[in-house]
Amino acid sequence: MSDILLNVHVVIFSLYQDALQVLLTPCSDPGFADCWELPGEPVQEDESLEDAAGRALSGRIDRREVYLEQLYTYGEPDWYPRFRIISVVYFALIPAGARRLSRPEHERWYPVNALPHLAFDHAGVIAYALRRLRYKLEYSAAGFQLLPDEFSLSELQHTYEIILGEELDKRNFRRRILQAGIIEDTPYLRSGEGRPARLYRYRLDAVAEVKARRLFP
Amino acid sequence: MSDILLNVHVVIFSLYQDALQVLLTPCSDPGFADCWELPGEPVQEDESLEDAAGRALSGRIDRREVYLEQLYTYGEPDWYPRFRIISVVYFALIPAGARRLSRPEHERWYPVNALPHLAFDHAGVIAYALRRLRYKLEYSAAGFQLLPDEFSLSELQHTYEIILGEELDKRNFRRRILQAGIIEDTPYLRSGEGRPARLYRYRLDAVAEVKARRLFP
DNA sequence: CCAAAAGTGTTTGCTCTACACCCATGG
DNA sequence: CCATGGGTGTAGAGCAAACACTTTTGG
Numbered sequence: 001m002s003d004i005l006l007n008v009h010v011v012i013f014s015l016y017q018d019a020l021q022v023l024l025t026p027c028s029d030p031g032f033a034d035c036w037e038l039p040g041e042p043v044q045e046d047e048s049l050e051d052a053a054g055r056a057l058s059g060r061i062d063r064r065e066v067y068l069e070q071l072y073t074y075g076e077p078d079w080y081p082r083f084r085i086i087s088v089v090y091f092a093l094i095p096a097g098a099r100r101l102s103r104p105e106h107e108r109w110y111p112v113n114a115l116p117h118l119a120f121d122h123a124g125v126i127a128y129a130l131r132r133l134r135y136k137l138e139y140s141a142a143g144f145q146l147l148p149d150e151f152s153l154s155e156l157q158h159t160y161e162i163i164l165g166e167e168l169d170k171r172n173f174r175r176r177i178l179q180a181g182i183i184e185d186t187p188y189l190r191s192g193e194g195r196p197a198r199l200y201r202y203r204l205d206a207v208a209e210v211k212a213r214r215l216f217p
Numbered sequence: 218m219s220d221i222l223l224n225v226h227v228v229i230f231s232l233y234q235d236a237l238q239v240l241l242t243p244c245s246d247p248g249f250a251d252c253w254e255l256p257g258e259p260v261q262e263d264e265s266l267e268d269a270a271g272r273a274l275s276g277r278i279d280r281r282e283v284y285l286e287q288l289y290t291y292g293e294p295d296w297y298p299r300f301r302i303i304s305v306v307y308f309a310l311i312p313a314g315a316r317r318l319s320r321p322e323h324e325r326w327y328p329v330n331a332l333p334h335l336a337f338d339h340a341g342v343i344a345y346a347l348r349r350l351r352y353k354l355e356y357s358a359a360g361f362q363l364l365p366d367e368f369s370l371s372e373l374q375h376t377y378e379i380i381l382g383e384e385l386d387k388r389n390f391r392r393r394i395l396q397a398g399i400i401e402d403t404p405y406l407r408s409g410e411g412r413p414a415r416l417y418r419y420r421l422d423a424v425a426e427v428k429a430r431r432l433f434p
Numbered sequence: 435c436c437a438a439a440a441g442t443g444t445t446t447g448c449t450c451t452a453c454a455c456c457c458a459t460g461g
Numbered sequence: 462c463c464a465t466g467g468g469t470g471t472a473g474a475g476c477a478a479a480c481a482c483t484t485t486t487g488g
Contacts (some may be wrong), residue, residue: 003262003264004223006223018240043221043292043303045221046294048293049290049292049303073287075260076266086303088292088306090301118284153440167480169441169480170440170479171442171479172478189466192438192439192486193437193439193486193487194438194485194486195438195440195487196440196485207415278475331447370467371466388452389451391469408460409465410459410461410465410466411460411465411467412465413459413467414466414468415467
């Protein structure tokens with residue numbers, strides 16, 4: 001036990017420039033020069049795992065605006081060379097506009113389909129997080145976690161299209177999202193080019209996960 | 218780190234006497250007399266988490282016949298009194314007929330709807346594992362993991378009904394399970410009372426999870 | 435008045451659901 | 462031959478998919 005290190009790592013997703021991006025930091029391990037890795041922190045003796053994940057976010061992002069969910073715990077003895085490390089991995093969705101970097105000299109956002117060389121098995125971890133995110137979108141409405149508090153339906157649809165990697169029908173998308181009852185309209189409009197768009201917000205009283213059609217309803 | 222204990226615990230499900238049951242062991246913590254807890258093991262320095270979970274099963278069950286999946290990692294500082302324990306929890310489905318107990322004097326199977334007093338938050342863990350199991354049944358076909366290698370469709374349906382806690386239509390159930398393509402028939406029949414039943418088995422080449430209707434197909 | 439993006443309904447096909455009777459065997 | 466559980470099809474309803482034009486604003 002005493003020689004097992006316990007870490008958390010966080011896959012931090014954000015939308016930026018029409019792409020889903022992940023925050024990476026240069027790998028500190030000397031065996032992985034010119035590699036990148038997921039932000040992580042050792043777990044302190046008196047903090048919860050989620051707090052440790054919050055620390056990995058903090059300085060980078062205001063933790064309160066962030067959706068955070070545990071992804072998986074990796075603990076193969078050979079996952080890291082030289083050390084036995086257990087890593088509890090979380091994934092985070094941070095809303096567009098909250099992308100503040102306190103250490104821009106080190107860290108970088110990378111689009112998920114153009115990742116640099118990654119240390120350890122972090123490429124596999126990101127791939128799994130992405131699979132889970134896509135899956136979440138399909139049976140819930142997690143997409144707005146990547147948008148500001150208020151957003152138009154077109155922005156939400158665009159978010160879904162970026163993450164799922166496919167085009168969606170506008171009318172069907174709107175009907176379904178509204179029928180699910182997870183967002184509500186606001187009195188506000190966003191002006192830009194063309195006709196202004198009505199803004200919507202997440203309904204705090206909505207259940208988090210909308211069950212899609214089940215195999216045995 | 219050095220004062221954080223790393224354990225695995227396993228929620229071991231099995232079908233027995235028309236009920237879904239969980240294997241429990243008397244709580245060893247002196248602060249929880251007359252309580253029960255989930256079987257667990259400390260993680261050794263050179264073994265994977267899954268191997269540790271396998272150790273928690275072994276002696277109890279032949280590990281190879283067991284479906285094992287990571288559930289969640291619990292690590293609140295106050296989850297256990299006096300110690301800081303991180304617990305990686307797995308859940309296991311063991312096929313009917315493989316319920317061998319090597320330590321019957323200590324351990325017991327309890328139906329999930331008649332659990333004894335449980336130590337720590339293990340009642341919450343079991344409830345979560347049960348939710349996940351039900352959910353798995355709804356969008357995949359995990360039910361046969363609780364049955365022997367070969368089973369009749371009625372037995373499979375019965376399994377689903379026990380776990381989901383509701384009755385299912387026989388014809389619709391059969392049609393859907395067969396259409397999903399995850400099981401195949403065998404030349405064998407099981408004789409009993411009434412007309413003999415055709416036996417089926419899990420198709421090894423089938424994908425593990427059958428996606429149900431998605432929100433955005 | 436033109437460009438740009440927002441917003442809006444209907445028809446068609448498919449899938450899910452509900453439902454009742456005959457079949458094969460053992461005793 | 463009777464009791465017991467195994468096995469089978471169809472009609473109707475509800476849901477999802479495909480699809481094109483009108484509306485509102487800014488320049």
